[in-house]
Amino acid sequence: MSTVANSIFSPELAARFDHLVTIYPLRRSALVPMLLYAQDELGYVSDAAVAEIAERIEILELDVRNVLSYYSMLRTKPAGKYNVQVCTNISCMLRGGYEILDHCKKTLGVGHKETAPDGVFSLEEVECIGACCWAPAMQINYDFHDDLTPEKVDVLFQMYRDGQGKDVK
Amino acid sequence: MADVNFIVDGKQLTAPAGTLLIEACKSAGIEIPAFCYYPGLSLQAACRMCVVRIEKMPKLQTACTTPVAEGMVVQTETPEIAQARKATLQLLLGNHPLDCPVCDAGGECELQDMTFKYGAADSFYAEPKNHREEQKWSPVVYFDRPRCILCYRCVRMCGEGMDVFALGIQNRGSSSVIAPNVPAQMSPDDLPHVDCEQCGMCIDACPVGALTSGTYRYKTRPWEMNHVATVCTHCGDGCKTTLGVRSTSDGSEIVRGDNRDKSGINGDFLCNKGRYAFDFANHEGRITQPLVRQTNGEFKSVSWEVALDLVGKKFRELRDTRGGKSIGVIGGNRLTNEEAYLLQKFARTVLGTNNIDHHRTADYVSFAQALAGQTNRTASLRDTLTAPSVLIVGGDPTIQAPGTAWNLRTNVRLNRAKLYIANSEPIKLRRQAKAFVQLSPFGYSALTSYLAGDDASASSAASDATGLSAFRDVVKSEENLLILIGSELRGADLRKLIAFGLTLPGAKFALLSDYANSRGAADMGLLPDMLPGYNPVGSSSPLATEYTANTTSGSLAPGLDMLEIFDAAGKGDLSALYVVNSNPVARYGVDAAALKNTFVVVQEMFLTETAALADVILPAANLYEKAGSVTNSYGDLQQVKKAGDRAGVRTDFEMIVRIADKMGTNMRALVPFGKGLRADMGQTRGAQSGEADRHSIWLTAQNLEPRLSPFDPLAILDEIQRLVPGYNILRLQLLSGNDQHLSPAAPAELVQITTRRDLVLPANDSLFTSGTLGRYSTMLSDLQHNESLRPSSLLTQIQTAAD
Amino acid sequence: MPALVSHPDEVKVISRRFGMGAADIEKYIELDGYKAVQQAIANGPAWIIDTMKASGLRGRGGAGFPTGMKWSFVPKVSEKPKYVLVNGDESEPGTCKDHVIFLHDPHAVIEGTMIAGLAIGSKLGFIYLRGEYRYLLKIVEKAVADAYAKGFLGKNIFGTGVDFDIITQTGAGAYEVGEESALMESLEGKRGVPRIKPPFPAVVGLYGGPTVINNAETIANAPHILLMGGEAYAKLGTERNGGTRLFGISGHVERPGVYELPMGYSLRKAIYEVAGGIKDGKKLKAVVPGGASCPVLTADEIDVGLDFDQMGKAGTMLGSGGIVVLDETVSIVEFALRTIAFYQHESCGWCIPCREGTDWIKKTLTRVYNGGGSRKDVDNVQYLAENMMGRTFCPLGDAAAMPTLGFVKKFRKEFEEYIDGNRAGTPLITVEQLVGAGH
Ligand SMILES: Cc1cc2nc3c(=O)[nH]c(=O)nc-3n(C[C@H](O)[C@H](O)[C@H](O)COP(=O)(O)O)c2cc1C
Ligand code: SF4
């Protein structure tokens, strides 16, 4: 087991990673979840995270980047503390997904894949998130919010601003 | 595997079961278009160009992934298929820049060819194309993203073929892009780069002009070049290469090195040196006029006539006054066989000296002696691609013999060949090895003893005793083992290793050396104690007898070796030194003062450390500017053809002949030209002018060389063939540009093992150096500089990349 | 938390425990949990496979392959370990049924995975959830941990001497990873690019070992089927379409939600009765009946039974059971554009027809939508889609081409009127938005 000296991750996450690489028939299987968990802690997948993950999995950094750039939830730039992901795919679109997106844009003052200057919220338009029957829907840091209206969105944002939002990480 | 029968386009075909349909069709002359398929690399089924209709299958199938099966009925060109291919091309062209008129690949582009064939040039998209700036990934690799059709050949070539894994695929969908391993944000200049072996194999594999070469890009168009197939001048593998040549005001210039002839000894491969390092020919320091040192110590350009007169007169005078034994001759590792042979013959029969040597990069004398009397025991480079098992003791092919390393990797990948490696360094090929033993420093001698059965040597050979013992057991159980030997093994160790190998049924050997004709230099007798073909000086071989008959003074005793020559000079005993294409002063750290009383003649391209001490410098042509033959490390003989040309320079062959002539030599004794010529030179066909000329062209075309002049290397090849054991050459094979394997071994009855001085000095070239010559290649300098920018090379990281 | 719905026409098999707190292992046991797996151990693989075959259960992931048959393809002896892989990547637009299973009945998935493992002789199962389902992953992780604690998982399960382990895994945002071989790549830590077939997963799958891969709903059905018997399950549905399935009805209906209906149930009734009819009394325009990949049905084409064969005859597919209902106000031009934008974004990029085809269709429809189209563009879109069909490396290309063809063929007039009228949609969909959720 290659525990990494001077890990850039918190001791808890480092320990989790130490374990994660051992449970699969192949070490490399831990890659995708590791990238996600690293992002959860750092806010994005930094170059340092790429390097450490490559070392832990024993693959090339290039390999990590090849995989990292494939998955749309992974990002290499920081996002806001709360990342708002609004679905506009068909079921949501039919029930006002774009109005919700526009409302978010206006309220937060940011566009797709942008972060507000205060760093609290960032916004993203996403594909179907598997909440079609409760559309329109969005996720904030993995937490689902459905059957949205602009008013509900306002309440939600206030909740997060007040530090009452759920973080499902 | 058993053969199966199937029908393609109505033709009844047969192929071994498991053959891919695309390959089976190719063998039958049915060409199926393919972008992503590349023989020997993993299958992709990504481009969908190779679709065919197979009876009973609901959809079109990809011929590149479908193995032939008994009773299969296939259509490869129907309207449906043509439409599918056309649509695919239209999709590609939708985003393709279509800058064919300036693209390097224009004229040699698979996309262009296909578009022409399927008539897909009409684009019906109104949207602007995605434009991206071209990226310089390294001095030799450029990437033009919009031209990329994402066939992933480069990625596989670099990963599977080169075991470097410097290229990846990033993003997804229509944003997918080929990405190099140093991303922009990790790079000092904020641009993406590739940290790799710079072989350019990705460029070679690229079906379009998305990857282009730093040496060639935008220089010319394919159809404006002449193509000359010759042999790489760099390492001892002797890869076949095709040089693209263009005429210039003062000769003809090489603008491209590539590997069109994939049937050559190197198959698909060329390394960075073969591909890019031909530019030394145009180096600004190139000497193009004879230079003679004046009394004030300065060099002055003189005419060829003056220079040759001077050298001839002086050599003759010194020979006659101080004796041939006072003259030393040093030859090069990049001469043709004909030149090397001629040089030693000139030394021995005209100058009357055995004081002749070359920079030895492997102990071929011991190799030849150890294999004396054996047949079928020497390996060709081609064997590295097919041998079922390979033992490598010493050496580092990845760096020293990249072609060998390529073949070995391919053999392991495609044929599951078993590779066993014993080395004191953790060389990169160990990643492909079934077993690797790390030897102690200088542990080679102990290893040979251990292999031979001396268990007591184990501890001096390697620290891992169990590993070593298992290694010996498994190696001993191999049949038809190919044993590749690095230059670390010499003399008694080398003989011991070969003796061990000879106990294994079917084992074959090769000894790796460092330069294009290092092997030829030894075979041709650039040695003080060995005549060509490892005939000991003073022995009674036919060659020795013939030489003695022609010799003016005693050549019956071995002469001075490289170091002794310079010792003699230091003592004032060396009247003249004749250096042909070699730089011993730098290589052996010779004190300049040692040569101050010696008349030094140097044939060179540049003012090297040795040339700087010369009295006369004669500007020489390089291996790309002459014709003849060379022999690679393995003993594979190949033809060298003249590609480049430079006004003012002469081949070493011509210079030796002219000097001999100036010395008043009987030229027909030195070069048997014009002998036995029976050809009708056209005289009988009347006085029409030009007739003789045309006839001579006909003769050349029929490979009936007229050998009309003493400057014709083929004249001396006749003699080599007649006198040098092992050089029983097949002419047609040679002249049609094919390789042939020779096994010159010492004549068994003449072998006398004496303790010879170990004069082997490995070149220690890196991937981006090539002896003295390499210093004059701008491209190699750029690559060295490029390498130095990233000291913590990612190349070291790849040691953990295998999966 | 998503609201549960119900309707008298529902036949509750897989949804039996929904809303009953069955995520708790004690509750699950109380509701007959982990009985089926013990029967499976007692009766052996042949019995399991026979029962599954008899049930007529067909894969709920979309393709509808008979599950018992799939399991029987796995070689009995294999040098490499065999695996069970549960596909919980649920990303087909309009589909959220697995979501509900993971939320309400995670142990059914676990138990089903064990049953599949017993059937094929595997000792290790993977449950792969899409990355967005983090909160569901936690629920499943807890359920797995509880099962281990009870000795239901791990070594010597239920004291029978049988070993079985489960690893839970998450994706990171990629529809294509739902494709079975791409899922295996992803699980091996690679880009989600599908593999060349053959060999099929049942022979060479995960880590090169024989692998059974099933949708989460398919798997969660297994314990119910073993308990009730294959024939009893089969009888709930129609011929060759055994049992019931979860239908997610979304879009313009009064009571959207996930309902369990018997196979073969009328699509019209599902919309007008089960889901309460068209929202706000509007008129029905069209239905996308089984997730975004399925060709659209017009309002007059909905008198069809919801099973694989009847839907196939109607020129569309049962797919993932995600029924998306469009009322008269919907612009098909906009809907077609949003659909292709999804596939363009999710194409893995491996093969030319899909990578470039989805991109060009999207570009062309974007221009049409924004008012710059010509009639020729409709032909071009159709030409592109037709030339993608059946020519791509994996079915995503077809999944993109089929709905596109459905839209331009069935609603060609609407496209032409849109273009002729120089209409431009309310710029809801800006190019910038569509360029992407991802890159
Ligand atoms: C592009 C694409 C996406 C898919 N996504 C899913 C998915 O999210 N969930 C799923 O269960 N099957 C999905 N499938 C189907 C799977 O490939 C596979 O057929 C299925 O998991 C088999 O399980 P089943 O037989 O139980 O249906 C997808 C297929 C394709 C081509
Ligand atoms: S750069 Fe060339 S070889 Fe590489 S993927 Fe693109 S087209 Fe193919």
Ligand code: SF4
């Ligand atoms: S491997 Fe050797 S012979 Fe071949 S191209 Fe490279 S340097 Fe030349």
Ligand code: SF4
């Ligand atoms: S059809 Fe081709 S590009 Fe599209 S998802 Fe499948 S493999 Fe990838």
Ligand code: FES
């Ligand atoms: S369409 Fe928005 S959650 Fe499925």
Ligand code: FES
């Ligand atoms: S050559 Fe067969 S798909 Fe590319």
